[in-house]
Amino acid sequence: MEFVVQQVVNGFQLGAVYAMLGLGFSMVYGVLKLMNFAHGDVFMLGGFIGWGAGEYIQGPAPWPFVPSLILAMILCAGVNYAIERIAYRPLRTAPRLSMLITAMAMSMLLEHGTRAILGPEIRTFPDIIPRVTHEIGPAYLTNAAITIAITAIVLMTGVDYWVRRSRVGKAMRAVSFDMQASVLMGINVNIIISWTFVVGGALAGATGIVWGLAYPSVEAYMGLLPGLKGFIACAIGGIGSVRGAVLGGFLLGFVETFAGGFMPSSLKDAVAFVILIIFLMVRPAGLLNVPWFIERV
């Protein structure tokens, strides 16, 4: 029993991180129909910003965490905006494949650039919140897990609300349904796409920080696999859908954790991905993309 509860806690922590990554992928895909491979690397920059900030910002909790988070969100939003402005916008009318290749190039530029500037060594993420483990009932909960849960829920609810209620969010959904028609309706598509990248970048930055809390090491290639997992999360949930990406992220986190906890761990990834393939076979368009519940962004 204790074992199962603990695995649920573990799965929630991993799932929250995947959900946040998947959300950023999903928003960009919804608007531009682009797999933004650079998303995982903006996430990596977030981790490095947290590492740098933690070296300089000292003080009692939650002081180092909050400014690090805000700093990472602002800087990563800026980077993501710049990526869109420089690399993707000039290709808006080019074939979709060109944009995909540009996204890969952008991803490699960020990875190798970071490695060239900051060096290849693996750095230890500082303790920007105190490392304490609480024993609650049958489970053990770390400060990091609690912080991740709160941050993830607050940010994801915020994004969901923003997409549904705000003017920009509504325009974003309109663009994702039909870009040409939204131009005719007087929506400035460029501004809306920039907003999507700004919000996506801020999310990636925040994810980099909470990832550092949970798994305290940062290096230039750390975005590669989590980025892939975020993509998988949004494919399972229904690509282009905000709530779908969140659902897919948690599902992926739980499936991975349970496959590791209840199956031979040498088969962990194999089992996890077989389960996910079965999900996709049953529901190819993703969990939330069903005819009676069409949703975009």
Add this chain to the structure above:
Amino acid sequence: MADHDADKTKHQGGIDRRKFLQIVGGGVAAAGAAAALKPAAAATSLQEVTFGLVCSVTGPMALLGKKLINGAHMRIDEINAAGGVAKKFRLKLVNEDDEGKPEIAAAMAQKMATAGVQLVMTTSASTLDLAMNPTLKRGKIVMLISNNTNPRITAENEFAFRTCFTNRLEGWGSATFMYNNLKVRNLGIMRDMSNEGHTAIANSVRENFLKLGGKVGADESYSGMSGAEKDFKPQLGKLKLAGVEAVMCAGYVQEGGLIVKQMPEIGFKPKYIMGNNAWEDQSLFNIAGKELQQDFESYITTFFASDDPDPDYQAWHKKYKARFNMDPYAYDALSYDTTTIGVWALEKAGKYDGDAMRRALMALVGPKATPLKGLLTAKGGFSYDNNRDAIKPVVVDIIKNNTFSFAANMVPPPGVVL
């Protein structure tokens, strides 16, 4: 055919005759001048030969690479300062960066072979040595291994000689120490299944621990390949459920540190942690944090205790620290010794030729060989077993106060099947 060859020779001679005369003339003049003026300048007439060293200057194993370079550099400078090898050779260390990647290591082996290097000292990891094996073997280039433990390296390449033990022996030492010295009866294993060497250590630990009569309560895997896995709590939960008294981690520091850090996060507190030789790295203390030393009694298996009280070693330790401003670990001393072995082979062979040096080294192979004296890490004398792997005890270090200190010496009994 013969005509053709003769033609070619004549042709080449024709082109280079002027250059040839210049070189010979210059050389004779220089030698004459040196002999006439001062005997010290005779050093210039020594043949300069290259000792190649392929290791990580960048990449995840850069720190280890630095130690290998320092050890080799120190020895080569000493030899050159003492007048070279056999009054015939002057040594030059050429260092190439493998970036911690097998494909780069293979390319660097090719580069060394093309440059005519006859002796290469290798690298930061067994997988990289294996990648270099075909090129070095084909080129008949002697390969001296400082610290890589995969038995396949020497098994595949008869030009490879190993200054340390293999991971089969390391696993034996680890299991025996835990069973006999720590009295562990229920053992948990965490293995990096993406690395052949770590898998082999874990297999050997398991095999030997079971043979001793212990129980392996849980044996879990993870993938340590370029940060593929960061969350080890699902596996650690199973180790906790099995109630193991000790956890043996076969993997790199990067994952090992995170594993140790995540144990208390799920309330898992085994008494002992056991690491392998890859853990002997200062970065362990940063990554694993204080938990490693406060919550557990932690040990590693290694090649050589870096706080060995032997006076010769202590003198060397002081010299090393004065030069590089850091404390040497086993790797530095091993690299130093590997260079000494290379120098010995060159001296015995009398010529800078891979095949000749290999034949010289074969004199150290086998139970009847006369051991080589004067190595730092093998006080009693050094020789190879029939697989060209060093015959050495497994050293166990305890981790305390951010250092590794000697805890035990596991001497393999004669006839132990490994």
